[in-house]
Amino acid sequence: xxxxxxxxxxxxxxxxxxxxxxxxxxxxxxxxxxxxxxxxxxxxxxxxxxxxxxxxxxxxxxxxxxxxxxxxxxxxxxxxxxxxxxxxxxxxxxxxxxxxxxxxxxxxxxxxxxxxxxxxxxxxxxxxxxxxxxxxxxxxxxxxxxxxxxxxxxxxxxxxxxxxxxxxxxxxxxxxxxxxxxxxxxxxxxxxxxxxxxxxxxxxxxxxxxxxxxxxxxxxxxxxxxxxxxxxxxxxxxxxxxxxxxxxxxxxxxxxxxxxxxxxxxxxxxxxxxxxxxxxxxxxxxxxxxxxxxxxxxxx
Amino acid sequence: xxxxxxxxxxxxxxxxxxxxxxxxxxxxxxxxxxxxxxxxxxxxxxxxxxxxxxxxxxxxxxxxxxxxxxxxxxxxxxxxxxxxxxxxxxxxxxxxxxxxxxxxxxxxxxxxxxxxxxxxxxxxxxxxxxxxxxxxxxxxxxxxxxxxxxxxxxxxxxxxxxxxxxxxxxxxxxxxxxxxxxxxxxxxxxxxxxxxxxxxxxxxxxxxxxxxxxxxxxxxxxxxxxxxxxxxxxxxxxxxxxxxxxxxxxxxxxxxxxxxxxxxxxxxxxxxxxxxxxxxxxxxxxxxxxxxxxxxxxxxxxxxxxxxxxxxxxxxxxxxxxxxxxxxxxxxxxxxxxxxxxxxxxxxxxxxxxxxxxxxxxxxxxxxxxxxxxxxxxxxxxxxxxxxxxxxxxxxxxxxxxxxxxxxxxxxxxx
Numbered sequence: 010x011x012x013x014x015x016x017x018x019x020x021x022x023x024x025x026x027x028x029x030x031x032x033x034x035x036x037x038x039x040x041x042x043x044x045x046x047x048x049x050x051x052x053x054x055x056x057x058x059x060x061x062x063x064x065x066x067x068x069x070x071x072x073x074x075x076x077x078x079x080x081x082x083x084x085x086x087x088x089x090x091x092x093x094x095x096x097x098x099x100x101x102x103x104x105x106x107x108x109x110x111x112x113x114x115x116x117x118x119x120x121x122x123x124x125x126x127x128x129x130x131x132x133x134x135x136x137x138x139x140x141x142x143x144x145x146x147x148x149x150x151x152x153x154x155x156x157x158x159x160x161x162x163x164x165x166x167x168x169x170x171x172x173x174x175x176x177x178x179x180x181x182x183x184x185x186x187x188x189x190x191x192x193x194x195x196x197x198x199x200x201x202x203x204x205x206x207x208x209x210x211x212x213x214x215x216x217x218x219x220x221x222x223x224x225x226x227x228x229x230x231x232x233x234x235x236x237x238x239x240x241x242x243x244x245x246x247x248x249x250x251x252x253x254x255x256x257x258x259x260x261x262x263x264x265x266x267x268x269x270x271x272x273x274x275x276x277x278x279x280x281x282x283x284x285x286x287x288x289x290x291x292x293x294x295x296x297x298x299x300x301x302x303x304x305x306x307x308x309x
Numbered sequence: 310x311x312x313x314x315x316x317x318x319x320x321x322x323x324x325x326x327x328x329x330x331x332x333x334x335x336x337x338x339x340x341x342x343x344x345x346x347x348x349x350x351x352x353x354x355x356x357x358x359x360x361x362x363x364x365x366x367x368x369x370x371x372x373x374x375x376x377x378x379x380x381x382x383x384x385x386x387x388x389x390x391x392x393x394x395x396x397x398x399x400x401x402x403x404x405x406x407x408x409x410x411x412x413x414x415x416x417x418x419x420x421x422x423x424x425x426x427x428x429x430x431x432x433x434x435x436x437x438x439x440x441x442x443x444x445x446x447x448x449x450x451x452x453x454x455x456x457x458x459x460x461x462x463x464x465x466x467x468x469x470x471x472x473x474x475x476x477x478x479x480x481x482x483x484x485x486x487x488x489x490x491x492x493x494x495x496x497x498x499x500x501x502x503x504x505x506x507x508x509x510x511x512x513x514x515x516x517x518x519x520x521x522x523x524x525x526x527x528x529x530x531x532x533x534x535x536x537x538x539x540x541x542x543x544x545x546x547x548x549x550x551x552x553x554x555x556x557x558x559x560x561x562x563x564x565x566x567x568x569x570x571x572x573x574x575x576x577x578x579x580x581x582x583x584x585x586x587x588x589x590x591x592x593x594x595x596x597x598x599x600x601x602x603x604x605x606x607x608x609x610x611x612x613x614x615x616x617x618x619x620x621x622x623x624x625x626x627x628x629x630x631x632x633x634x635x636x637x638x639x640x641x642x643x644x645x646x647x648x649x650x651x652x653x654x655x656x657x658x659x660x661x662x663x664x665x666x667x668x669x670x671x672x673x674x675x676x677x678x679x680x681x682x683x684x685x686x687x688x689x690x691x692x693x694x695x696x697x698x699x700x701x702x703x704x705x706x707x708x709x710x711x712x713x714x715x716x717x718x719x720x721x722x723x724x
Binding site: 135 | 358500526529538541543544560583589590
């Protein structure tokens with residue numbers, strides 16, 4: 010471990026490589042996490058199938074390559090398809106669990122995750138798949154830092170998508186309705202907002218965002234029907250760390266998570282990469298608890 | 310219906326049912342002129358791709374044996390037949406189905422499931438009932454350290470997968486005027502029983518040559534990213550990089566070795582073929598070393614399928630959609646040949662006599678030589694190492710079977 014830290018000191022450019030890799034992938038985590046925060050915040054449903062939505066998006070990009078189309082064009086396709094899918098899922102399953110206790114929504118979405126995994130497994134087989142972008146890989150700083158163009162492009166696309174969603178939430182009628190419903194569904198209904206439609210839209214939007222994240226993942230990492238869980242976990246870690254309704258927090262936590270994973274993998278070894286992430290979450294929750302206690306004492 | 314007739318019908322049913330119960334277990338192992346072998350294998354779930362390859366291999370083996378005159382036991386000719394169940398890729402189910410095959414169906418001869426995990430679940434059951442199992446798809450070393458007496462495996466065990474790459478690295482070091490103990494090795498293995506077995510084999514050989522380990526990372530099971538490990542590789546510049554993590558590990562490694570422009574003189578990875586890395590990542594995979602149980606280019610030869618190349622041809626002609634014949638299928642066919650050979654040498658259907666005959670197996674087949682150690686693993690067939698040379702897999706080690714010279718240090722066009 011100390012050797013590895015020393016190595017970072019001897020070759021400081023390695024830090025740049027790790028940081029870049031972390032930020033590029035972190036941007037995609039942000040997308041999935043933002044979707045989760047949205048659904049969680051607006052309808053109080055904790056979607057355990059979040060990562061499986063991401064995988065579905067990835068397989069859409071994979072299908073595009075099979076059809077001879079560049080996977081990057083999977084982005085609009087995945088957004089539209091997953092939006093429709095999200096809407097249907099809401100109408101069939103999710104609307105039944107809104108307002109029920111936490112356990113019901115967890116069970117329902119967990120069941121959904123299993124069904125999606127098995128369907129993907131049936132359609133695409135359990136083999137690992139990737140979608141190749143075929144873009145160039147560039148070396149910088151004397152070859153010590155390499156950046157695949159696809160990672161940079163994904164980063165930019167993720168940024169654009171996030172900006173679009175944020176603008177939409179802020180200025181459009183639907184965005185305002187969603188925020189109003191999140192604040193107080195009853196008041197929103199009184200004001201004439203069709204909350205049922207808002208919920209459906211929110212869930213569909215979340216699925217679309219996940220689908221987009223999946224398309225980007227397919228060109229950077231690998232696809233496998235059962236890999237969704239890791240993205241669900243990451244999304245939960247990010248949202249829990251950042252807190253609900255804290256968008257800048259989600260962005261910082263997501264990018265930070267990506268970078269921390271890389272550095273943890275480098276310094277502590279790959280076996281402790283995921284451990285570090287979850288360990289960090291525990292630390293944050295403990296810290297929050299201490300803060301809250303202090304807060305309560307003041308109130309008293 | 311009159312009362313009388315009702316009684317007769319009931320009686321007929323009763324007699325038939327009693328007959329079935331009595332005949333069931335006794336006739337299930339050998340029905341008329343058919344010997345029935347049981348197998349619980351993965352048609353669905355995460356092992357389904359390879360499970361179906363293995364089933365195709367079993368079926369082709371059975372077809373070939375039956376076409377070439379069947380099995381002669383006690384002067385009578387029998388045909389082979391396999392009774393399959395789907396274990397859904399879950400070891401628990403495999404164990405249940407093993408009980409069912411043996412207890413309910415009365416099967417006395419077993420062909421193994423697909424994967425080490427399911428074979429590990431099957432072995433204690435076959436052991437308990439003293440039913441011999443010839444398996445072709447469970448490579449884990451731990452299957453052969455439990456003192457099992459009824460398991461026989463035609464394939465090479467997992468610790469042999471990458472061990473030959475260490476010997477090759479030592480050979481290359483000598484050629485370059487260095488000592489084998491100067492070789493620095495970077496290792497990345499998935500944290501699962503199979504890959505850790507592979508690692509154990511590599512570690513033994515590293516110790517033997519006194520090489521230095523500079524990286525020893527264990528990758529998570531759901532691995533999709535190993536860029537941190539590879540960045541370390543880039544910094545430390547080892548002489549040899551060995552990676553094992555099933556096909557997800559191979560795909561991830563190939564993609565990220567390309568993206569990070571990793572330049573190591575020798576790289577050895579398991580599951581290259583399954584991950585289709587050549588097709589996906591092209592020239593960046595040049596000169597990777599990939600171990601395999603079997604290859605159609607090897608000069609192995611046997612009575613039933615002829616040469617390895619002839620098996621390859623027959624398999625492709627029999628099953629649609631195969632561009633390459635997976636070794637999983639070849640070793641499954643070989644397992645059927647082992648059963649056939651054992652039946653004829655034992656000249657009996659008695660499981661103890663068959664176990665004895667199996668333990669004395671000494672065959673030459675299209676899949677390689679087969680001779681079992683007392684623990685049940687095949688000690689006559691080596692693992693071969695192929696190198697990706699201009700997009701083709703060429704056998705480069707061990708030297709007895711090599712068709713091409715190894716390219717060292719590895720070169721990547723355009724890097």
